Amino acid sequence: MLTFVGLGLYDLDDISVKGMHAIEKADHVFLEAYTSRLMGTDPAAMEERYKKPVQILKREDVEQHPEPILAAAKVGDVVFLTGGDPMVSTTHSDIRIRAAEQGISTRIIHGASIASAVSGLSGLQNYRFGKSCSVPYPAKNWFPRTPFETIQANLAADLHTIVFLDIQENRYMSVREAVEILEKLSSEEGVSISLYVGMARAGSPEPVVIAGDAAKMLNAEFGPPLHILVVPATLHPVEEEYLRIFADLK
């Protein structure tokens, strides 16, 4: 049996009670640590809490050489841990498909996801979000315009946009870096983004949520990662009041 368990957002206590039970029963625990990261804990603390070894998986361990995970799941109970909610990424779909092809039963134990947490932190209503987008770190000769195009299409339809920020090995894009990239693109297009909502450390005891224009975002202190950004459409009165009270909107 292969059970995918979502760890939730920030630390060891964000997993569900059901997820903890699955870990207690497991013969092997694997941690997928390349699509997301829990900043409020680390693998050593997990092993201490779970009282069993936690094997860290790199992307190639899942996508190229998943045989050890599948072999263990054929004969015993295997838990596959991921930040947030499992299966939001194709890499998880892929290993679940491979398991099923080998006759291994699978199960998903859901966890809190940043995709719904941004609604709570910002007060921006879930049903008013359009397609989300991601801002990657630019590389040599590569400065993708896609996130800006998604934001523009959503604004034209009066929809909010979640902007996921790049997560690389030991490098986490900040709100400031993302806003710099979006402002460069928007000045090239001659259209401006009038309001951003930046968020840091969702799920932690002290998340930071700040709403304002680009100048305010570039000078705001969000603190350590993970960060995420929303570009809101026109605000409903309750959304506006919420941002004034909980996100310092002027």
Added chain:
Amino acid sequence: MLTFVGLGLYDLDDISVKGMHAIEKADHVFLEAYTSRLMGTDPAAMEERYKKPVQILKREDVEQHPEPILAAAKVGDVVFLTGGDPMVSTTHSDIRIRAAEQGISTRIIHGASIASAVSGLSGLQNYRFGKSCSVPYPAKNWFPRTPFETIQANLAADLHTIVFLDIQENRYMSVREAVEILEKLSSEEGVSISLYVGMARAGSPEPVVIAGDAAKMLNAEFGPPLHILVVPATLHPVEEEYLRIFADLK
């Protein structure tokens, strides 16, 4: 202190460990039971598990007369439980705003939400969803076209649509009822929806996920509530394979 705690999707064990700690510490526990419902448990079982009383809130208790909740939060620790992830609904934003206006500190402990769980259950990738919509039970002289329009706009942009189904007191819309409504609208418009993905009891040990056309949906057995529906856009190869394996797509 007023702490909003998400119960997650289905039963008593879907709450986070952090959420359980908040309940243990709480002087008063309230349960908001009108925007969502956990079908795998009930208030009596909650009281037994939590070893304290759980006060059920109707909509008017939150929106018209929140004074008892706020008064308790002024002098002690109050937990406000909701299905899924808190604040996805304006009714939660509203009471958080009122609390802040009275100088009461507030906090959110996130839970798994159906909005991200549908990605895991269907394999449909999170970043390919557009705006979501809701199908309400039609009333006399009221048969809203909005959900169909949202689906059409998303399909035109090649985006998937989550279709939330109506939840009323002791009445939960089924996939079959929702598909009947959408098919009526689509035949009026002369455009047809070629593929649906219906899901039942997300978060339970045996969720049902079935993909197919309207005829298949109208005859499929999804079992007890809650149900939810997705109208997918064109499928990526991994999405298609996932639906063939886990949702009986032909």
